Amino acid sequence: MSIEKDNYLMINEYLESIKKRDPAAKSKLSIFLTYPGVKAVFFHRIASFFSKAKFDLIARIISQFSRFLTGIEIHPKADIGANFFIDHGMGVVIGETSEIGDNVTIYHAVTLGGISPSIESDKQRDIKRHPTLKNNVVVGSGAQLLGAIIVGENAKIGANAVVVKNVPPNAVMVGIPAKNVNTKDQIDTTFKPYGINKEKEDISEN
Secondary structure, three states, X not given: OOHHHHHHHHHHHHHHHHHHHOOOOOOHHHHHHHXXXXXXXXXXXXXXXXXXXXXXXXXXXXXXXXXXXXXXXXXXXXXXXXXXXXXXXXXXXXXXOOEEOOOOEEOOOOEEEOOOXXXXXXXXXXXOOOOEEOOXXXXXXXXXXXXXXXXXXXXXXXXXXXXXXXXXXXXXXXXXXXXXXXXXXXXXXXXXXXXXXXHHHHHHHO
């Protein structure tokens, strides 16, 4: 199979995965041409290539151009898996040592950030400072995931939650600080990235 066909199939699979996750998506062409999150991921792939080749300045220029174009900031050294979808996208920040698995979805104004102070920054170089998101994680709008934490597979992070500790697989994290309200230890199919349903509210109050 040719490289061109491989790339076509990979892009087609990516766009199809977004269409399945976004009810507003009308066609793969509209996703490709108009979605800022798709553009941000595209530019990140290029910036990451230059970063790995040790052309750090070129990588940062590309990432800053992407930020100007999309309102999404992804550090070139962030490690991002397949079918990563940033919905809406404005205000998203993904830090240098972030790691993101396959089929992860995040919404606007999400931060994958560090918690170390800016002083003594030399001592923080080349160490893990940002979150790791495993496969199939969903992060709701405005959520803040801070520090070198691990978010387990299929976990859901509610809107505006602040997460500073490891998250188990299948968890549903809401609140400040975030707490797990999924007591069934299985994938939650009722999760809403912009909030939680009444049943979850009742659980969190108990």
